[in-house]
Amino acid sequence: MVSSRSFVVSKQPSLPYPCKRPLIIKTSTQFLVTARFLVNFQELRHRMKVSFKIDKYPAEIKGYRRFNLLGSQEKDLEYTQCDGLAVEFKHLTLKEQRAGGGGKGSKGVNEGSRSVQEELHIITLMTQFSYDGVELNIEATTLPFVVISNQSQFVRAWASILWFNLLSTDPKDVAFFSKPPAAKWILVADVLSWQFSCCTGRGLNADQLQMLGKKLCGSVPNQDSTVTWSKFAKESMPRVSFTFWEWFDAILTLVKAHLENIWKDGYVMGFVSRSAEDALLRTRQQGTFLLRFSESMRDGGITISWVDHESDGSFVRSVEPFTKKELSNIPLYEIIRNYQLLAEENIPENPLKFLYPNIPKDDAFGKYYEHNSEVNSEYQKYMKRRLIMVSERNNDETQSSIASGTPQYISDTLSNDNDIFSPVHGEYCHDAADLGNFINRK
């Protein structure tokens, strides 16, 4: 009845983070672990002391960093109405145990150049059960987690956590990344969409996923396509110096921070290739535009592309992508609202009229426009001013001719033009439950 399975970790170690990504711990930063004793003996409270340890590795694991786990070493099992018998370790921190002399940087070179983001660590909570003549040493272990020393490692660490929880068959397999398995595309697509739905409330539709699948698999993925760990998060993509996951996550972050409302409305096509975009826009009326994520920017960028029919043909033009830097000054819908093409001695013109396929831009974005607020009493004496985004209209012909030089094929992989505005595909529709649920779902 009381077995070693009666004592379990109920909150996995995690940093406080907006998007609640658990199982990533930063050194010298406080985190929290809780465990529950699944036996209904209220009398046990204050009679069981819980202690902890980290990483008693078997000898075959080499090159892992060693950590000291700091915090109040022992706590009593407490009883609360809602959690029953439980213990909560707050204010835990991790500090690397360094071989004498080893300063910053460079952990010892280990076989296969495993990165720190691929090191998995485990915390074990220990207690003694002693009741009615029965004595038992019992343990609860956390899931494997990744230890980072700087926030900049967070993105790659999360890739590891996702991959492990997607594919591992043994929840204590800290050597998982010594030969990480490949994943079926269908599973990866699920995770990608779910990252969006859990952060923003809206997942990815079939067209968007197909564009991503092409990037990961090399061509349009089918039922049997697989994605290797290396392709997912280790090797740089062609012609750029960052990995698929770094790029994808940067966009996710950009959307969460600056585009959440229009993303939720389904107004950001986003994951669409330049050639597909060209095909979609060319046949549309003058001034039709769409929003597309940059494929070449590491930190996440979004561009506006619009069609311009002129006497000598139709051109698709795109503005230099906007990044978090620009978007934290002006929301994208305000850029769209006020964008101007300037030309000497001419009335400026806004080329953006209809959101693809044919929604007047104010119908789509009007509800978000900032009202030119009543004169602020504080600054009544001043003229209000605002930033707007402009481009030069006659910026010599070299620029626009590049756009017109894009091949005009219609991507055979495109489905119905209207998909971007339809509800997301059922298969990829998750509710916004936190990531812990995803892990437990398996």
Added chain:
Amino acid sequence: MVSSRSFVVSKQPSLPYPCKRPLIIKTSTQFLVTARFLVNFQELRHRMKVSFKIDKYPAEIKGYRRFNLLGSQEKDLEYTQCDGLAVEFKHLTLKEQRAGGGGKGSKGVNEGSRSVQEELHIITLMTQFSYDGVELNIEATTLPFVVISNQSQFVRAWASILWFNLLSTDPKDVAFFSKPPAAKWILVADVLSWQFSCCTGRGLNADQLQMLGKKLCGSVPNQDSTVTWSKFAKESMPRVSFTFWEWFDAILTLVKAHLENIWKDGYVMGFVSRSAEDALLRTRQQGTFLLRFSESMRDGGITISWVDHESDGSFVRSVEPFTKKELSNIPLYEIIRNYQLLAEENIPENPLKFLYPNIPKDDAFGKYYEHNSEVNSEYQKYMKRRLIMVSERNNDETQSSIASGTPQYISDTLSNDNDIFSPVHGEYCHDAADLGNFINRK
């Protein structure tokens, strides 16, 4: 010959800081102290050990925080060609010694509500001189410094350091702020100008100082005017919730960060009252403008004011002041270059033509304009875009009528219109030596 005066602190404790403000130490942040032994016995190197202590206060000083000074406790006196016999303590840090239980915040209430920025602390370096039968214990003490726990306290701490070094007659008087003396305006003016010249290379002229003097003394200051410590850095100015020094330092920081080039050129009048500005501009030709610091913004702001002659009179208009937020997106000279008043279906107009008194704006700022750089190979495929600042031209009459309601008196305190462009007054002209020199100058 060898006396206790032979051992002196040669580098006062200080954080690394762009503008080199010494004598402010932040807890848990590394700082440095060096001392020299002014005796030319090379043989003494490695034979004298130097140790340190902090703050052995006499009993009458109550309510000061106590600190532990951490770092390698003892170092040898070394010899170098350029410094002679010297010792350098690097990687020192300060940690507060807190009475048990005292958590964050709230140091014990001390008489007279002295703030932490008014607490002065001293470090003493100690060594033994032993040579040729002579034995001597000798000490070197630092100047009093302020210990802060967050960068946000830096500005107020620097006010303390300036006031102390301006007025103290005893370099070890850590109780200085128990009754801080007032300063002659002439001395304060000197410091204010010198803050600018040391940070930017250009000080303040007589007009600018007079405007500041009025703020501090209540009316145009004369030879006998004095400024109290409270007026300088303790009490809020009328109608705003910040002190003179906080306001002044915020502007200094803004100038240093975003306006240094045009400030050095003398193109920022800056410290000029609204009424003086009005008087200066009204008689000037259409489109004459000047740059004035906001008096109501805590974090530093600068506005552009220009004169607009219309059939029903002349108006001085000002745009809502720009802060570091805006200026880190667009330099002020680019705002001036491209500022536009918009009106429906009209060619936008830039109202800024001549920098006061009559310099065509491109003559003043042209050298800083960004060249619309060659098409960046990375983003060749995109249209270049940029931010510009705009206001609505017909923003209803209520706004402009406020400006026209300003009294039209000509300030009798104004000197020659051209002063802003003439070299700074000799009395306030310092070279850009670092602040340590200022302290030693006394």
Added chain:
DNA sequence: ACAGTTTCCCGTAAATGC
């Protein structure tokens, strides 16, 4: 409830060592 002060921690930059 508030204000002064300290702690926390992200994100950028610099330092470090292989």
Added chain:
DNA sequence: TGCATTTACGGGAAACTG
């Protein structure tokens, strides 16, 4: 030399305490 990693710390915000 470059790269991976850690440390340092400014700045905003939360936490703490009387």
